[in-house]
Amino acid sequence: MRDEEDEVVPATVVIREYDPKTDRDGTDAVDRDCEVGPGGGMSLHADLLGDPEARIRRSPRYIMLVAETSGRIVGLIRGTVKSVATGESRPGAPAFANVGYILGLRVAPSHRRMGIALLLVRQLERWFELMGAEYAYMATDRSNEASLRLFTARCGYSKFRTPSLLVHPVHSHRLRAPRRATVVRLGARDAERLYRSRFAHVEFFPADIGDVLDNALSRGTFLAIVDKGGYEWRGVDRFLSSPPASWAVASAWDCGGVFRLEVRGASRLRRAAAAATRALDRVVKWLRVPSVPDFFRPFAGWFVYGLGGDGRDAAVAAEALFASIVNMARGAAAAVAVEVAALDPLRSRIPHWRCLSCAEDLWCMKRLGGHADGWDWARSAPGRSIFVDPREV
Template sequence: MAAAVVIREYDPATDRAGTEAVDRECEVGPAGGMSLHADLLGDPLARVRHSPAYLMLVAEAAGGQIVGLIRGTVKSVATAGATTSSPASASVGYILGLRVSPSHRRMGVALRLVRRLEQWFERTGAAYAYMATDKSNEPSLRLFTGRCGYSKFRTPSLLVHPVHAHRLRGPRRAAVHRLAPRDAERLYRARLARVEFFPADIGAVLGNPLSLGTFVSIVDDYEWRGVEAFLASPPASWAVASLWDCGGAFRLEVRGASRARRAAAAASRALDARAKWMRVPSVPDFFRPFVAWFVYGLGGGGDDGSTRAAEALFVAFVNMARGRAAAVAVEVAACDPLRRRIPHWRSLSCEEDLWCMKRLGSGGDVEGWDWARSAPGQSIFVDPREV
């Protein structure tokens, strides 16, 4: 059966219905014993179209049936451990959206899709390939670490907070300022350009229609006089982050919830809406298609006050999302000090996501240095185009 499957590039004129069917068959992750599904909004390329270089491959069985698919992007990013003798950046390929229909699993289809995508990475000049998965996704880990030669690379945390009818309370004496895209790019390049996975095309990310804006939070007394003055003499306690509307590309939905869970969630929302002063920790309606916002580019000063500034930003984002999104999420490095005060629900979050990396045959080392085997940095930049 596997030999009869052809791996080829996605054709939007003929393959759209087939790829959508495969996407619908496959859940994207666990959600408290239920299943989380992502429905792309009409365009199977929606999750990769905003990247500098992208490709989508499909696996076609006899009769023209689409039984598998994979998406990939290539871009230039900052690496960890940049010194005078090692590269400050590298071209990397990112694998996402690997799906195989249940009827064609364990036939080598996924392996063939990955290998074909890696070949494209190398032709495009990528020195590394990486992917992200939940640490409990054993089939994915067996494929990538067991058969494809990937190594466990980073373990960031995905922190998620639901959006309520009431407003969250943030730290006192924290002021939040919105930046214009050009000012945001200037700040990021000045302060975060060496953060691991910082994209070389940050301006394109910030200027994307799905990017909802960049904001700076400053704790304690500080007169905001613009980015130029900020960079010349920054305060001790500050944080910066940007917002991305994931609803512009896909809707999420939790399936498999019992009637009791649905009823309890609905009751919490009703009470929260009628008595906001009670600040009920209500559960949004995750059981129908919903929108999520993603926080990216989180960084800040080096003192403890910066963790309060990061908290103030995240609280502001959750409050901004009322009536527009059901949840706000951020992914941070395991050792990032800013994560300590990010409000989140553990039941919705993933405390240890897993990224795996592989050095490709096109190179990637300078004087023996290999990013895939390097120690993690304190922070990590998660590109919202790949969420």
């Protein structure tokens, strides 16, 4: 989210629900004005493939609000509501809560410091409460001081979790995976049973995991096994009753079906250097050149979700999974990403490029009004794992 601290609100500003028949051009203009990037004159452009609601449409309940003044759209915000695990232990079953997720908050540069972002957030929070949400949360870059001031100082959010976003480019050559790991593909129903059995207590695990796995953008679920005894996959029932010594599981999501990214403003020298690495990689794949994909034209990305495992060599299994998914993405995506909790032991073996990754993202959370009694998830200590819903990427 990229917004400046807000101050004086114009009296003519109206916050209303997005109308796809009349508002598309206006919201596209705001998104273009708010491009962000790595600096050095470059910016990262995201194209939602002509559908401003594409990032939220696959969630069970969603809304998009716009801020309008004098017939012009100057701000927008998106939000979803779903039921997720809180990580709290309760007798008999994991604890779930309804949460609202804030994403895509934008205010046109010409209308910042006018209170518009604050109006959008408060209106969205009211909708969250109408939908039965107990909490609201958002994710941002730690360096985005304006967004942090808005949410923590003015809207009452607390700094909640600091996961890492790890990104690896997709090369012409195959990424090497540990040979002692065996990777098998799971059917959607087996994957759902495994996730519900082993991950239902993990923070943000979605109650509708079956819908996520069945989504057309989900490219499959994979299980990596590391077992010196030669463990053989014989179905999820045997796995749950007698798991291997070490294992990891993860699913892949094709973000390219929702949006395309593009780095703009790169110099000719940078473009030429990147193209040279790709050409060399195509000609002599055996050299395993760390080539730079063509990020300077619209490209698709894949996201790895539901990563978790158990056993002494679970991190090795996770490395095999991630490498397998990167290899599977060749020809379909330019990069593959995964987001892992700060304390997740699997993160140590995940292949990634530091220059493309974010070592410490920041999630902020707020307990909404009317839910002030008892345990407060927003102030709880972080766990070892976190389940990142691919629909919110």
